[in-house]
Amino acid sequence: MQLSEAKLLIVDDDVDVLSAAKLLLKRHLKHVDIEKNPEKIPFLINNGNYDIVLLDMNFTRDVSSGREGFQWLDRILDLSPKMTVIMVTAYGDVEMAVRAIKAGATDFVLKPWENDKLLATLEKAMDSRKAEGDTEDTLPSKAPQSNLIAQSTSMQMVLETAERVAPTDANVLILGENGTGKTQLARHIHERSLRTQKPFVCVDLGALSENLFESELFGHVKGAFTDARDDRAGRFEEAQGGTIFLDEIGNLPLALQAKLLTVIQERRVTRVGSNRPVAVDVRLICATNRDIDDMVANRSFRQDLLYRINTIELELPPLRERPDDIAPLAEFYLKQFRKKYNRPVTSISSALIKKMQQYTWPGNIRELQHAVERAVILAQEKVLQPDDLFLKNAGSEPAAATAFDLEDMEKNMIVKALKRYNGNITDAARELGLSRAALYRRLEKYGL
């Protein structure tokens, strides 16, 4: 649809902004409505047949949390899931703009806007409505398969072993730091196993509270404890015939380690509150980011259980040790997010790839994924440049850092954050995870 054909609703509590916007936009669009009171949004969306909504993030003066903006964004998308919503945020609220796009807004403009930019954003939003069909196919959650990128020699070796063990029923233990791809690799093994048509059940033991472990894994019968209103199968039973992936196995309390060992040995589970064991046929893949041998040495992990779960051990190297994977991963995510958010970014400059290869990636692939997502959302040009990618402690070498280096690093981070937010203390402090007072103290300390 052409912008000139579009019907636009502008919602902002500032009447001056509303009249200025209307004056500008009615010269370019068929129909422009303005509304001061956000409470009217549901009625207008239901009855107005709009193509685009230009929505302010903050309706209460002097409040800049954006909370209301997010609530109204949700409401609009509830009522009209395909609506093109462009958020208007105060200059410096880049974080909020990124969040809004992740929450379903099509784009954002910074206030006070430049007329040409506002028009360009609206044009682009209208163009991207055409591409909507493409977008839905590319949500990351839909494509776990064959998305495993492994160009480096070390990853290829891991994959080779994985391919060989996949069709066997051997229990596999995957070791690696957070975000290195342990879950992804477990799924990869399942998909290449003879159990591929059966369930792949993923349990994050790190996210379970201690009193839920047992009923979550093994199920319960009605009345077994206060909240047990019905019989419920546990995750082992759910995985019947398939694979169960126990992530963060190092978090399993000792008492449950003994129970898990019994389940593996006897291939039967007993629901909490029952005394009738049920036979289960599952392949077990476990993972941990902890030093499991160390845990065995200090008796927080049972050695006999370790022997049962680590028939094959695969270790995923951290991203900093496989720089050859960085460019293909970054390009993979660039393509994915460019489509997801309909952004015009097409490629990554070699200078940026170099910067990424020099960075230590403490959060590994997950961190790279988020950094590229953010850069794609914020980039103004087609080719991503080094400045488009914000890395938390770029240029640092945490492992070898001395106290002195740490101070240097901190100072550098503060300078960068201030530059990024044009000296705005509130925004810089938020980015750095500091209170304003703490940031002021550091400015004084470093004479900035």
Ligand SMILES: Nc1ncnc2c1ncn2[C@@H]1O[C@H](COP(=O)(O)OP(=O)(O)OP(=O)(O)O)[C@@H](O)[C@H]1O
């Ligand atoms: N080789 C890869 N190629 C492409 N994407 C990958 C690869 N490995 C991991 N990812 C992606 O990186 C993100 C983190 O991976 P995953 O969740 O598998 O890591 P993890 O090691 O299980 O993390 P945690 O320790 O926090 O559980 C996921 O979005 C995943 O899809």
